[in-house]
Amino acid sequence: MNIGAAADASGVSAKMIRYYEEKGLIPKAKRRESGYRDYGDVDVHQLRFIHRARELGFSTERIRDLLRLWNDRKRPSRSVKKVATAHIAELEAQIARMRGLLATLKHLADSCDGDDRPHCPILEDLGGDAR
Amino acid sequence: MNIGAAADASGVSAKMIRYYEEKGLIPKAKRRESGYRDYGDVDVHQLRFIHRARELGFSTERIRDLLRLWNDRKRPSRSVKKVATAHIAELEAQIARMRGLLATLKHLADSCDGDDRPHCPILEDLGGDAR
DNA sequence: ATAGACCTTCCCATGATTGGAAGGTCAAGC
């Protein structure tokens, strides 16, 4: 299977497949005599794993861990759960931070009339003054 | 005021001050004979504005708009509110997306025992199979 | 044989930020 077919089959773009290879996430692909990379079903499976993990917001580094665990049939599920919960905590922290921003922004926007007059609490807040 | 002092006074690092200048967010700073950039209170004020806007998650491009409005005493508050609400919508979309991921991840993590045994629904989901 | 679709590597760009190197300037202390 050429890289393009593997891309279609996995949902990972050809560009990113090469990137993951370069980053050592996946082993270097076999090459044909022409130099073309050649992929099999196992490779596509691995790529789909990566694709799904990216969809769930895991970073490349975290996916590296997950792949190692995935390929180790004897890993304790504890190890996997640890990676997942770490990611969950990160997501929760990020969401909490954004909700804070959102609350501040909404408050500011609510207090801004949004009409033709120049008076605007949003800019006053940003400027930290009472212009 | 040297760039370092302006950085301390505004909360924006010297590196980022140069970056904002290069990107045209702030006008090119006056230079002394030595070539050192020289800042006044007005500049620091502008930088604090940027700093605060970054804290609220506005992008550089969006801040460019806000600064233009800030410096225009006659802008209608409507224009400002528009920029702010656009940003609010973006934040909300981002949060919604992350909450979706979070729900999936929590569900997966909950169904994983997290013990010594290798069976793990998290990896099964990522792999899209029933290994 | 030729066209067109595919592949290769290499470089560049994004956005915000930091790090560092090489070299010039300034202020304080001796």
Next chain:
DNA sequence: GCTTGACCTTCCAATCATGGGAAGGTCTAT
């Protein structure tokens, strides 16, 4: 007046994940 150390300058590089494109080689169907 000179040295020292803290500051400044520009330029280059790296981060992370991704896409764009150029120059050139390969494959396949007509």
